[in-house]
Amino acid sequence: MTLLQISKLDRSFETGKGVTKALEQIDLNVNQGEFITVIGPSGCGKSTLLKIIAGLDTSHEGSVLLDNQKVSGPSIDKGFIFQEPRLFPWLTVEKNIAANLPVKENATQGRVRELINLVRLEGFENAYPKELSGGMAQRVSIARALLRNPKVLLLDEPFGALDAFTRSHMQEVLLDIWQKNRTTMIFVTHDIDEAIYLASRVVIMNPRPGTIREVIPIELNHPRRKTDPAFQEIRQRVLSEFEKVEEFEKTAAVR
Amino acid sequence: MTLLQISKLDRSFETGKGVTKALEQIDLNVNQGEFITVIGPSGCGKSTLLKIIAGLDTSHEGSVLLDNQKVSGPSIDKGFIFQEPRLFPWLTVEKNIAANLPVKENATQGRVRELINLVRLEGFENAYPKELSGGMAQRVSIARALLRNPKVLLLDEPFGALDAFTRSHMQEVLLDIWQKNRTTMIFVTHDIDEAIYLASRVVIMNPRPGTIREVIPIELNHPRRKTDPAFQEIRQRVLSEFEKVEEFEKTAAVR
Amino acid sequence: MSNQTGVLTRTTVERKQSIKESATKKQSKNPFQSHLARGLALPVFIIIVWELAGAYGLISATLLPRPSEILIAFKELIRTGELFTHFKISLFRALTGFLIGGGLGLLAGLAVGFSSKTEQSLDPTFQMLRTIPSLAVIPLFILWFGFGELSKILLISKSAFFPLYVNAFLGIRGVDSKLFDVAKVLEFSKWKQITKLILPAALPNILLGLRLSLGAAWLALVAAELMGSSEGIGYLIMDARQFSQTSVVFVGIIIFAVFGKASDSLVRYFEKRLLKWRDSYIG
Amino acid sequence: MSNQTGVLTRTTVERKQSIKESATKKQSKNPFQSHLARGLALPVFIIIVWELAGAYGLISATLLPRPSEILIAFKELIRTGELFTHFKISLFRALTGFLIGGGLGLLAGLAVGFSSKTEQSLDPTFQMLRTIPSLAVIPLFILWFGFGELSKILLISKSAFFPLYVNAFLGIRGVDSKLFDVAKVLEFSKWKQITKLILPAALPNILLGLRLSLGAAWLALVAAELMGSSEGIGYLIMDARQFSQTSVVFVGIIIFAVFGKASDSLVRYFEKRLLKWRDSYIG
Amino acid sequence: EQNGDVTVNIGVQGSTGVLPYAREKKYFEKAFEKEGVKVKWSEFASGPPHFEALASGRLDFGATGGTPLIAGQSGNVDFKAIAVTTNGKKGNSIIIPKGSKIKELKDLKGKKIAVAKGSSAYNFLYMALDQAGLTDKDIKIVQLQPDEARPALDNGSIDAWSTWEPYATTAIFQTGAKSLADGEDLNINAPSFLVARTQFTKDHPDLTVLFLKTYEKARQEFINHPDKVANEIAKHEKLEPEIVRTVLERADLILSPTTKEFAKAHQHQADFLYKVGGINKKLDTSKVIENRFVEKALEKE
Ligand SMILES: Nc1ncnc2c1ncn2[C@@H]1O[C@H](COP(=O)(O)OP(=O)(O)OP(=O)(O)O)[C@@H](O)[C@H]1O
Ligand SMILES: Nc1ncnc2c1ncn2[C@@H]1O[C@H](COP(=O)(O)OP(=O)(O)OP(=O)(O)O)[C@@H](O)[C@H]1O
Numbered sequence A, B: 001m002t003l004l005q006i007s008k009l010d011r012s013f014e015t016g017k018g019v020t021k022a023l024e025q026i027d028l029n030v031n032q033g034e035f036i037t038v039i040g041p042s043g044c045g046k047s048t049l050l051k052i053i054a055g056l057d058t059s060h061e062g063s064v065l066l067d068n069q070k071v072s073g074p075s076i077d078k079g080f081i082f083q084e085p086r087l088f089p090w091l092t093v094e095k096n097i098a099a100n101l102p103v104k105e106n107a108t109q110g111r112v113r114e115l116i117n118l119v120r121l122e123g124f125e126n127a128y129p130k131e132l133s134g135g136m137a138q139r140v141s142i143a144r145a146l147l148r149n150p151k152v153l154l155l156d157e158p159f160g161a162l163d164a165f166t167r168s169h170m171q172e173v174l175l176d177i178w179q180k181n182r183t184t185m186i187f188v189t190h191d192i193d194e195a196i197y198l199a200s201r202v203v204i205m206n207p208r209p210g211t212i213r214e215v216i217p218i219e220l221n222h223p224r225r226k227t228d229p230a231f232q233e234i235r236q237r238v239l240s241e242f243e244k245v246e247e248f249e250k251t252a253a254v255r
Numbered sequence C, D: 001m002s003n004q005t006g007v008l009t010r011t012t013v014e015r016k017q018s019i020k021e022s023a024t025k026k027q028s029k030n031p032f033q034s035h036l037a038r039g040l041a042l043p044v045f046i047i048i049v050w051e052l053a054g055a056y057g058l059i060s061a062t063l064l065p066r067p068s069e070i071l072i073a074f075k076e077l078i079r080t081g082e083l084f085t086h087f088k089i090s091l092f093r094a095l096t097g098f099l100i101g102g103g104l105g106l107l108a109g110l111a112v113g114f115s116s117k118t119e120q121s122l123d124p125t126f127q128m129l130r131t132i133p134s135l136a137v138i139p140l141f142i143l144w145f146g147f148g149e150l151s152k153i154l155l156i157s158k159s160a161f162f163p164l165y166v167n168a169f170l171g172i173r174g175v176d177s178k179l180f181d182v183a184k185v186l187e188f189s190k191w192k193q194i195t196k197l198i199l200p201a202a203l204p205n206i207l208l209g210l211r212l213s214l215g216a217a218w219l220a221l222v223a224a225e226l227m228g229s230s231e232g233i234g235y236l237i238m239d240a241r242q243f244s245q246t247s248v249v250f251v252g253i254i255i256f257a258v259f260g261k262a263s264d265s266l267v268r269y270f271e272k273r274l275l276k277w278r279d280s281y282i283g
Numbered sequence E: 001e002q003n004g005d006v007t008v009n010i011g012v013q014g015s016t017g018v019l020p021y022a023r024e025k026k027y028f029e030k031a032f033e034k035e036g037v038k039v040k041w042s043e044f045a046s047g048p049p050h051f052e053a054l055a056s057g058r059l060d061f062g063a064t065g066g067t068p069l070i071a072g073q074s075g076n077v078d079f080k081a082i083a084v085t086t087n088g089k090k091g092n093s094i095i096i097p098k099g100s101k102i103k104e105l106k107d108l109k110g111k112k113i114a115v116a117k118g119s120s121a122y123n124f125l126y127m128a129l130d131q132a133g134l135t136d137k138d139i140k141i142v143q144l145q146p147d148e149a150r151p152a153l154d155n156g157s158i159d160a161w162s163t164w165e166p167y168a169t170t171a172i173f174q175t176g177a178k179s180l181a182d183g184e185d186l187n188i189n190a191p192s193f194l195v196a197r198t199q200f201t202k203d204h205p206d207l208t209v210l211f212l213k214t215y216e217k218a219r220q221e222f223i224n225h226p227d228k229v230a231n232e233i234a235k236h237e238k239l240e241p242e243i244v245r246t247v248l249e250r251a252d253l254i255l256s257p258t259t260k261e262f263a264k265a266h267q268h269q270a271d272f273l274y275k276v277g278g279i280n281k282k283l284d285t286s287k288v289i290e291n292r293f294v295e296k297a298l299e300k301e
């Protein structure tokens, strides 16, 4: 069942110095329960795409349909993990996670505690964001998005600031949630291994203007192993595709 | 020649809810021209350590000597790339890079243009930070630190938000600078391959409180190749050490 | 009056047009005019009700003359050239006072904001002076500075000092300490710290202080012109009050309102231009 | 006087001690006292110079009585209980006026800050009203509200309205739009947006507005108490001016200064507590 | 009676006059209580605000000088002058600072003179100049309120000050200033009045008479026991009894209908004010004069 339909999506930014074309002619259909990962060079429009899907950016051309409805604003079904943690500096970790739910309620409280354990922040419930390290803040923002069990989860480089082990722990957590809840995931990352490890399909983007270069389906069973030859083969394919992006970027007209 | 001497360094934070021990009994000597990479789980005190070396955090116990002088504040010799880009939002890319040097001067201008090319931001000279993507902002902050040719460069996960190719490009750029200028590098990363690829010594840290677990010297010649068996061997050693950290963390008393 | 309603109808029509346009072209071509229409709606409505209430004798003419009567007084004052003379001198006083008081306030705010030692020494005294009413210190000002222009301008300066002082002070204290760290690492000199970090970061607050200071300068004009003066809008008002010439009082009030608003708009125009780098909520 | 110098010496000694301590223990144990000493230094210095200048006949006693004379007038007014009566009523007026004006200002500022449509309709009118001087509108207030308490309190409210209005308005417009995006994604209701996002984010500015509004309320007291009143500190001052009882005028001024400073300190105390999450420059 | 919810609003200014004294002694409260009428006092810093209050219908009685009365009439405030409280001959003076070289009015030529525009002293100054053969072009007029003129006189930034009581006496006592001329010297009448809101006098003629009667009763205290009254006021206001006594002596308190002589003096003031541009129309001051209440109040005495 197609959950998300993007067609002929264009987005450009007017700035003082001219127009930056961020996205051009993006077409993408995502099925309910798919795990899409998006990779592409820095500045190719990944975050912009996610923001449009989330309904945070509506100044685009083309159509974005969720459940056959035009996306006109954020909604309860869509969780978003931003590229930066974006915590409320005046709320403690606990309250940042609970966000607009009453922390005092038992149900919320239990769920918040559970999530704090999941992202390994026990003992920091009452810390303010300024007292957290970069990775800790990022984990708080992950917990905040997970709390609401969204139908679609949009993740913008969520594990960028995590060390290797915390990262693979979080990957497992995410796969677990995906399998249990059939959450549709759209996941931006710079780590090609991670992209292949998690995805049902990997979307590779071209920069300036951002277009979709290639969509590679990953038909490996979970749990996947990075040393698996099939995995390595796909890895090679993604890498070589990505190298072409690199070359494309070098030859592309500068803005 | 020993450039940096850290001994018996302790740092704890008093917060409303108690005391967080961030660093405990850190001893580390760094020679002029060394490339030190630091890895460790999120929240183990890497950023805190860098800030102390930079002279931004002086509320610690123990001694930190640079060139046999007590570090009491930032100085011209030390460049710092922060974990977040920390650009001045009111300055354009160009002016952020030039920072306190007059942009109009020819020498500065040439150097700024050079650095913009190096971090591949041609065409965005006059963009404001709010018009940049995450990775682009990070590259601006790298260029800003490189402009001043510091004797010691402190880098806090500088390539965290970059895609694989931009990342390896930046690694080469960094190695190049290191070899040409004999800049002493202290480089925090979460990417173990990157740590080994760049370092003369890899420092592995334990969390809560942050201590140095192990210092692994990397005696491979540049250019290194990740597929090299010697590289792989060291990689195994670092990984297994890191796994122990992971275990240590699980059993450690919570805060 | 007919004039005002004329304006209303015209701009309303234009507004409708611009809404139509924006519906088709997705971006209004004339947002400025629709802003203007919205902004004028309330004042124009009040004026109409007021005029009608006056015309039907619902309000006392001695105390609240009708807008049309005020307009006549206005014309008369313009015709004789009196208004312009008064206005010129008031403008001069308000601006000079604002420049002196606001300038010193800004400097003091920067000094105090920069160093908590300076804050501890100076801020308590400033805070005490802040709530001393102008009317109470007028005799002292006369004693020290006579009743000439100096005294008036200083009285205005006193009022203009504090909003800029407090806002500049708090603006600095609101600067993200992360950016301060950057400035330290890049070894900004004190001067660069002020010009490249503090002023831009505190700019929203400083501009706010500017607006409040300008307003305070206008407000202080009346108290200042109570003092040994025979010119100025403040004098015009107080003189007219003595003789119950209420229309003239209103002319003065309107001038205050219009010029207060005008100077405010001017600052906000610069605000828009100077703060274009901001990524904040726009309502 | 001997009293004040006494304070000075004592705290200076303690300050030296605390500096010694801090040199050894790295953190001053008594920062509060050293703050106090620094804060008092300037006022005490001024008072001493003033007293001496008065004692040597350098300044006219009728116009600028010596601090010791002021102290005597102070004691006398306290003894007769007069001061307390005046003070009580003024405090009541200032606070009520502040609560009404400041409260409305906050609400209006929130409403206008939230929506640029509301801004366009209301803000121009408010900005015009902002620069209309109290002294000029007194007759209208008398007409509409008489010269009882209501009129006075409303006049004070008028002054207290604007600083909070402008600051709340700009506070909202200064909220990082990135955080607004978060609030949208988390589907905050309007109410939650206000309480969980806007108020905390705009809090530094709102508290600043609070301080300015409180100050404005104190300042407006004099103009308000000019109007058919026979009680209050403002009246006390203006009445004493009639017979050149300058010491009494100064008693009034001092009360204004002290209470201005006190209410300011109170707000700043809350500021410290409420803004402990901030990571900004601390001077 | 039928006066159940009537309140009489009385305005006072200063602290040495009959009304302030009566307020302290609660004469009016006692008198009106019998009629079931409440009394409410409002204090004003000067004459003109009385007329703002009268115009808004918030004030029923007050006592002011002649000039504010003219200003009020020119502003179309609906009021009546119901009695004269002093001929005001000694009410206004021109004061010169201690050690001043000015000997007579003619010496004022080229000098800086402070005066509050719209006060009775403003008229007085012009008339005094007139008598000395000077005009306002020969001097430099500085517009200052009394409490601002005092410091200016003290620090020598003005050469003379045209003012009224109690400022004149206070300045003389406190700084050794001298009076150059007063109304008596120049034979200038400047009557002060009791004023009432016209509508109130129509609705409550009896209360208007009662007001005047009570005023008269208080005034008698001033006449019969001047020392006692002076001491009481001085004590209450923390003033030097000397000052108060002098101020009261110079006040020449009376209660009288507006006689032809007073009416003429008042009309003269109005014409004069029009001539010098203080008001913008010619007034017939007799229109606001209403003698029947005071005549009735005094006749039973
Ligand atoms: N608010 C804006 N105003 C102007 N240009 C913008 C704005 N936001 C994004 N852009 C431009 O759009 C392009 C895409 O930005 P986007 O943030 O989507 O990149 P990205 O793929 O997420 O990059 P990264 O991996 O570095 O985060 C960039 O060239 C950027 O400069
Ligand atoms: N200002 C502060 N106040 C209180 N605690 C702090 C503060 N800064 C850091 N900490 C604590 O110190 C510890 C180390 O933080 P640090 O930022 O150095 O971690 P890190 O190793 O850089 O982690 P990451 O990889 O996530 O960036 C953390 O437990 C953090 O909570």
Ligand SMILES: [Mg+2]
Pocket: A046, A047, A048, A083, A156, B133, B134, B135
């Ligand atoms: Mg991005």
Ligand SMILES: [Mg+2]
Pocket: A133, A134, A135, B046, B047, B048, B083, B156
């Ligand atoms: Mg860190």
